[in-house]
Amino acid sequence: MECPKAIATDFDFTIARHIGGFEYLYELFTARGVPRDMVVELAGKLSDERGFSIERLIPIVKRELGMRRFWQRLPREGSIVKEFYAATEKHVAAYPGVIDCMRxxxxxxxxVHIVTRGEPSYQKFKVDNIVKPPYDFIHVIEPPARKSDALRAMIARYGTPILFVDDRRRFELDEVRDRFSEVEVITVHILRPDDPYGDGPSRYPHHEIHSFEEVLPKFFK
Known part of the structure; x- marks a missing residue:
């Protein structure tokens, strides 16, 4: 295997964890009487289809509940946004050893490029205001764009292969393998015990690691 020319890494549940999962998000709504199952479903769908942000989620919940019921339960929309960002600062943190490895x-x-899916301002808030990992460039991918688009730009800049680390095998790594060979992109699945996605078996084989500490000895010999 040729030594990678650059490293691309996902952010959520790869660089950073959400302590306690996404309960801090759900509790903002359930505390105001909104059903938890509804929030889980709508937030997940938003994340996959458009990219999550609290500002995008609130109007979707409004439509689902109906405007009148929503305003009865959530009379101060601005307070939810403020509480959400405060909770995010408390619950998002780098996994042990990640920052030292990236340095x-x-x-x-x-x-080192961060390739993350979501709404740009929210993703950059987590990266640059909370976790603050060292990196050279960040690509925030808004659906329907894919992470493979960012990897293609990296190949054009650095050559091949690019090492790509992500926690989602079927949803992200398989999509990359659909578009690139192992000679072009080395796909690496990082196994995080608190990963909430559980996206099932992949269609392709991917390298596996449990921490960033494994990257240099395994791929940069």
């Missing part, structure tokens, strides 16, 4: 990669002059 080590860059010290070896390995380009």
């Amino acid at each position: 080590a990669w860059r010290a070896l002059q390995i380009p």
Whole structure:
């Protein structure tokens, strides 16, 4: 296997964890009488189809409940947004060892790009205001764009292969393998014990790691 020219890594549940999962989000609504199952379903669908942000979720919940019922239960929309960002700062944190590993990669002059799916301002808030990992560039992918689009740009800039680390095998890594060979992109599934997605078996084989500490000895020999 040729030594990678650059590293691309996902953010949520790859670089950073959400302590307690997404309960801090759901509780903002359930505390105001909105059914938890509804919030879980709508937030998940929004994340996959458009990219999540609290500002995008609130109007969707409004439509689902009906405007009158929503305003009875959630009379102060601005307070929900404020509470959400405060809760995010408390519940989003880097996994142990991640920041040191990313510093080590860059010290070896390995380009490090964060490739994350979602709404740009919310994703950049988590990356730059809370976790603050060292990186060279961030790509925020809004559906229907795919992470493979960012990897294609990295290949054009650095050459092949690119090492891509993500926690979602079927949803993200398989999509990349549909578009690139192993010679072009080395796909790596990171196994996080608190990963909430459980997206099932993949259609392709991917390398597996349990922590960022495994990247240098396994792929940069």
